[in-house]
Amino acid sequence: MEVVLLVFSLVILANGAPELLKNPDFESTSFSGNWQCQGCTVTSSSDSYHGHHSAKITHRSHNWAGLAQSINVSPGQRYVFSAHVKLLNMGSGHMFHKLQIMIKETINGQDKYIDTADSPKLRTDSGWVEVAFDFTVPNNLHQIYIYFQIAEPEVNYLVDSASFQLLPSDANWKSEANTRIDNIRKAPITVNLHNLHGSGYQVEIQQTKSKFAFGSAVHADKIVDQSHQAYQQFFYDNFEWAVLENALKWRQMESSQGHPNLDRPMTAVNALRGKGVKVRGHNMFWGTHGRHPDWLDGMGQSELLQAMHTHINDVISRTRGSLEHWDVYNENLHGTYFEQHTGHPNITMEMFNWIHQTEPGVKLFLNEYNVASSSQMTTAYKQQAFEMKNAGIPLYGIGIQCHTGSHLDITSLKYRLDKVAEVGLPIWITEFTVNEANENRKADALENMMTLFMSHPAVEGVLLWGFWDGQIWLPNSALATGSSVQPNAAGRRYQQLYHQTWRTHVTKSVTGSAVHATGFIGDYTLKVKHNGQTIKTQHFTLDKGGENVNVNL
Incomplete structure (x- = not known):
């Protein structure tokens, strides 16, 4: 069995584990017996991230053509790979390029490709960018083949400061986490x-x-409708923070241009605040497919920019002073609608500045998925936040969605949180679900992940993405069920943590x-x-x- 990894990231661990790559720092200008270039040419460059040399990749013949190396590994073990990459040119007509880490598994002669990590918004002006991922080796696999992929063959790039090391498990993680919680x-x-x-x-x-913030998403109507008193009671008994699921999203709020419906969300916000609950704003903009108002399509660049400013002013004129946070540009690593249609590659930074100027007191967040539940976007997300912080953008915190099942490995989850925490900004788990039909497995997984979140010094709060099976995105993630909104095993476990263990x-x-x-x-x-x-x-x-x-x- 053979595995091929498509990669572009490196994270050097201080765990004493041996380095498994050959010529990881590219200081040897000879690539014989270490790195190879499949479908391309590799030469040494004096333009380096660290040290004196890097690898220069040119003459790429296909999208998969890139730098590669075979590595001997142990089945079932966890590893982390990291590197630094710099684009040398842009493809014609492209605002961004995506660098991917893929895994090719060859089992009984059949190839399987896995997209392990993405860096989706690379540009030449990005400079050196870190790319990284963690990976658990399948059983019976003893060698992997790591390589870098960019869809456009005309793009050349540099690679430097690579690493591939074991990520060891910690059998005592929970007792260590509880000690950190006490501290x-x-x-x-x-x-x-x-x-x-x-x-x-x-x-x-x-x-x-x-x-520490304990919260949940709520439905704007059900949280004020007298026919849903059991829903309201469960929420107020068990949470101190709220986020409206959909009512503040632009598409839902203003389906017809010039007629935003802010009465509906503000009725809910005012009711929540009247009970002493703090509320997050989710979200001002959303650029993935189909998440913007349809009437934006066809606008020219200047007209769209004006519509965006009008939207900010419409919303904040009603919400000012009522919301603690705003998710500014939701899932912006996965969608580029506003970049492409305004012609502004740094529109995310502009959005933060616009909102900050309109309401300086509200705390502004990024919000993204595939950051904690997988490592696909972990390092790209960290890199984005790091660049924004260094540019002086008013980014208060980093929102991490964590929609997962009961299987999520705690060692990997901690590695991903630590990676994002390197930015030095607060982290909020903004959308947390454990999608598991078995109540007891869900309860155990919820307790383990909540314990890790609570124990992490960068994490300031956790908001569930719903709690009742009658109003929730993923029904198997519910903590309470039925018309009387009664807690299941996972709900009871959450209540024990919230009311007793951490109170x-x-x-x-x-x-x-x-x-x-x-x-x-x-x-x-x-x-x-x-x-x-x-x-x-x-x-x-x-x-x-x-x-x-x-x-x-």
Whole structure:
């Protein structure tokens, strides 16, 4: 059995694992016995990302023609590959080029091709770009063949600083994650009591809100419709953040030009905020196929740009001050409608600037899939966010969709989160689903992934993409079912994590003038009782530095 990998990324791990590539840094100008160029020519170049040399790939005869190397591997093991790539020219008529990492598996003489990683928006002005992926070797496979692919054969490129290393599993990951949770999500509380008289005092410390965001998508109508009170009750009992599934999307909001319907989403937003729920805005623009209003088609570039500005002004004139976040250009690595139709290759950056100028206080996000549930877009997404940050774009955070099944490997998931976290910006898991029919398997997978998210220092919150089988994109991902919206095994597991495991409820008898405790970061209500009767109630917010609460009795 033979596997061929189509690749373009490199991530050098600090795990002490041996480097498996030959001539990974291209410092040897001889490519005999290491790299080869299938259907192309490889020469050495002094234009390098690191060191003194890189590989220059020219005279490509086909889309699959590119740099390649065979690597011996162990069946069933996880590996990571990374490299840096630089385009030397653009194909005629192309705004972007896509570099792919493919895997070709040859089993019993049959070839199977797998698209392992994409870098879909490369340009010559991108400079050196990192490309990377993680990969689990199929059973009975002992060698892989990695190569780079660009659809347009006329495009030449450089490659440098490559690596292929083992990504080891950690059998103790969960205990390590729980230790991290204690370290990064908790802080000390000191209650100083003044004017105590005698004994019989108790202090109750009750957390009312979590700093870490627990939320869900909601249906704009059902969250306010009196006939769906069970749906509303489950949401308000179990979540503190919300995002409207569809009501703020341009296509749904303004199906007819000049007649945006903002009453529907704002009724829901105001109801949620009235209950103390924080709301994310999803989304201002969406460029994948069929996700924009049909009436945009056929517009000239200047007319489309004006329509985009009008849309921003229409929306923010109604939402200003009501939303915590905006997903600015949804899934923009997968769709380029607004780039192609405006002629602006950097329209994403422009969108961020426009919205920031219109409402400076709202936090702006990218939002993308195939970043956590697979490694197809992980590094391209990291690269995009890194470039935006360096350009001074007002990008607050990186939204990661994670629609997956119960099978998702925790080691791979952590690697992908760590890769995106290299940007140095907050991460939000904006759309989380575990699509699994078996309730117990779903519950276990949900707990494991939520634990990893909670333990990651870059992650600030997790929003489920729905919770009830009567209103959800993927019914097998529901946490509650039936007309009474009753939790299933996964729902009960979530409730245990949210209400108990990651929530602080402490009652302590007073034996001196101070009471000490440790709690999860968030908002609290403090009650002092004397002989069972509440004599004082105070509210405070616990942040990472800890809190001293002074109580005068």
